[in-house]
Amino acid sequence: MRILHVLSAEFFAGSVAYAVQLAEAHRAQGHQVWIVADADALPTGATLVWAGISNRRYGQRLRNARIIRQVVRRENIDVVHCHSRAASWVSYFALRGLSVPLVSTVHGRQHLHTSTSLFDIYGDKVIAICENLREHLAVEVKMAPAKIVAIPNGVAFGPPQPVDEAALRVSFIGRFNGGKGERAAALLQQVFPALLREFPTLRVALIGGELEHLPAAGKAALAQLQAEFGARVEVVGFTDDVAGWMARTTLVIGAGRVAIEALGAGRPVLALGEANYAGLVTEATFATAAASNFGDISARQASTAVDFAALLADARAVLQTPLRVSEPVQQQVRAHYDLARVAARVLEVYQGARMQKAGIGYIPVLMYHKIPDAPLATKHQIYVTKENFEKHLAYFKQRKLTSLTFADYLQFARGERPLRDFPARPIILTFDDGYTDNYTNLLPLMQQYGYRGVLYLLGDFDVRYNQWDVAADPTEPRSDIMSLEQKRAFVEAGWEIGAHTMSHPRLSALPPPKAAAEISQSKAALEAVLQTEIVSFAYPFGDLNEDVKAAVRAAGFALGVATDTGGLTIEDDRMQVFRVNMFPNESTSSLFKKTSPWYRKYYRWKRKK
Template sequence: MRILHVVSAEFFAGSVAYAVQLAEAHRAQGHQVWIVADADPLPTGATLVWAGISNRSYRQRLRNARIIRQVVKREKIDVVHCHSRAASWVSYFALRGLAVPLVSTVHGRQHLHASTSLFDVYGDKVIAICDNLREHLIAEVKMDAAKIVAIPNGVAFAASRNEKLRVRNEELEIDNSSLIRVAFIGRFNGGKGERAAALLAQVFPVLLREFPALRVALIGGELEHLPAAGKAALAQLQADFGERIEVVGFTADVPGWLARTTLVIGAGRVAIEALGAGRPVLALGEASYAGLVSEANFAQAAASNFGDISARQASTAVDFTALLADAQAFLQAPWPVAAALQQQVRAQYRLTSVAARVLETYQAARMQKAGIGYIPVLMYHKIPDAPLATKHQIYVTKDNFAKHLAYFKKRQLTPITFADYLKYASGELPLQDFPARPIILTFDDGYTDNYTNLLPLMQQYGYRGVMYLLGDFAVRYNRWDVEADPSEPRADIMNPEQKRAFVAAGWEIGAHTMSHSRLTALPLPEAAAEIAQSKAALETALNTGIVTFAYPFGDLNEAVKNAVRAAGFALGVATDTGGLSIEADRMQVFRVNMFPNESTSSLFKKTSPWYRRYYRWKRKK
């Protein structure tokens, strides 16, 4: 894709670091990236264009909008991504009349005044960096929940360092030398500066007297803007403790300082980087104090971006006596971050994973901007010669299926695959060529009658579909049905050569676990293995890319959906649950069950744009 970031970069804040790292991650994947910002240079290989984004005078805003519009038109930009309200304002007006989507990342709470709710300048999709921020945007800003997705800031975690950073069993150990160091890492202006001033006055003097080997490091930009009370407290500390106060200021070597630090005090990106590097963290942000981060409180701390963001308007007062007690207890017997917590942080905030989620958001905005909404996705199973004596009415006879295809042809419905859809969403195929009336035909399990009856009929009409197969080719019949009910007739599954015939015919192959297990009934590690191994097995056996996954029995929950995403699938398809469109939730795409006695009227209903809303209303799903 051709991506344009718009950034307010008067100083190198966390939002700027996030935008730059995101740009580099997407460039590494082959995308072309431009950045419009009021800083030059930035540490990126993206093409930089200067504009005074931080200058909010109306004259400069008009200039900024003109510059952005020129770049968008000249470089044929596919999506614009903004990282501040000022950037969103000018980009919103720059894109008026253009079919280019606008995505905004919101990094903090928004001022609650009339213009915030009246003028939704954030565009087609909004990325909230934590769960509390998403709740704030919905409940207090009154933003449409459907356009907001919670995606954290990504971090390019280092694998190792040459300093005293030692990795053993994926756990970083605390340095056992006599030196201990507490580091406050963050900006020294605004709310962060007020927190730093309180630490300098109320916490650090006590710790320095109690622990003679302790050093305190102050790391971050804008030190000259530290509040007056903080400057006075700092001067007193320097007079009392001399070189034990390390005033570092802004540094590009935060990982190096993390490696030499026993305990980090910070929030947001600082906390994420520290935990990912195995450094214990007292999560202190502009909104609250979230405590010493552990496995027990990690989810709650992460929801607030480690103390930076509250979900609702609330007091930001912090009990620094409690913070001091936590620091004292820790420094008396320092311990490393648990390996499981470090791994969880690295998995949740890994830059490559976050960049993939953001790219999905770009694609969703692109399809939404193009007016592509509900696409009927039909779910078939067996296509037998004659009706089956089964209580599971998941078949359509060969003759009836031929009538379905004739009906689709008559209504000028164009079958596509999910792989096709993703090519349009990513820009690999031009959106102007997207079918006017698309339909996606899916078939689960891979029964032998799909080869003997289904494939010839589809080829007769020039149609392709999506076949969901098990990764274990040793499974040769519907044993999940027969084992549950011995009276259920056995239905054979295709052999490898028959499965390869679908690949040769241009069909998309999707994964359906290894053994057709109920995923929510399994321990999560086993479910994750069923999911990931099925993808790898099918790609090896059939020599084709696998990008979508079908949940057996439509059985899923949020943990299972996360496992599908983590396994590298672009889409997860359900049965009769999911959003109004594919982009509403790529990990839970709604499919329509097809039964033996579908009529012309039921086919009309099930392929109509309004059907999903009707089904949700009727079934309360």
């Protein structure tokens, strides 16, 4: 893709570091990247274009918009990604009348004034860097929830550095202006004096930019500490060697990116941000701390008062018995904030915005199972006879519906195929389990009508019948599953093969490691044996929860398909694509209903979902 980032870069804040690292991650994958910013230089190989983004005077805003529009047109940009309100504002107007999507990453709470709700300047998709921020945008700013996705800032973690165990040091790392500066001033007044007196070998380091903007009370307290403790108070200021200072630090106090990098390096963290004090980050507190970006962001308007006596007690406890962050917490942090993972998620957002901007919304996704010669004596009404299925195909053909696979859809979304070739009336036909009648009845009919579909198979090729049904109810008739050669015939016919676990369990009932293994192993097995890329996953029984969806994403699937649950469009939630269940006695009117754009809304309304 051809990606343009727009950002305010008057100083190298965490949002700037995130944008630069994201640009580099995408460049490494072969994407072309440009950056428009008010910076003469940034640590990136992306093409840099200067514009006064931070300057909010209307004359400069208009010039900024003109610069962005020129870059978009000249470089044939696919997506514009903004990293501040000022950047979103000028980009919104720069893109008016163009078919280029706008994505904004929101790094903090937004001011709740009238224009925030009246003017949706943030574009087609909005990335919230933590769960609290996503809730704030949906509830308080009143953004459409479907357009918001929570994706954390990515971090390129290096190998763990050796720790200087000889030094006893507390480091406050962060900016010294605004809300962070006020926190630093309070630490200098209420916490650091007591710690320096109690621990004779302790050093306190102040690391970060904008030190000259430290509040007056903080400057006075700092001067007093320097007079009393001399070189034990280390005023570092801005430095390129934050990782080195972390390695020499016993306890880090900070929020946001600082806390993430420190935890990834194995350093204990007291999460103190502009919104609150989230405490010492442990396995038990990680989820709550991460939701607030480690103290920086509250979900709702609330008091920002901090109990510095409690913070002092926590710091004292860590210094009395120095500790390293546990391995599970380090792994959790490195997995959740991994730059490669985050960059892949952001690319999905770009693709979704691109499809949305092109007007590609509702696509009927139908779910079939067995296609037998005659009706089956089963309580599970998951079949359509060969005769009736041909009527379905004739109806689809008469309505000029064009078959699409999820692999096809992704090619359009990724820019591998031009959007002008996207079918005007697409339909996705999916078939679960891989029954033998799919080979004998389904495949010939689909070929006769010029259709292709998505076949969801088990990764265990030794499973040769519906043993999950028979195990649950011995009276259930046995239905055979295709042989390996029959399955290969679908690959040769141009069908997409999707994964359906190894053994067809209810995933939400399994321990998470077992569920994750069922999911990931099925992808690996199908790709190895059938020699085809597996991009989508179907949840057995339509059974899923957020942990299962996360496991599907972690296994490398681009899409997860459900049963009668999910968003109104594919891009509402790629891990929970709405599929419509098809039954033995579908009529012309039910086929019309189930392939109509209004059906999913109707389904939700009827079932109060």
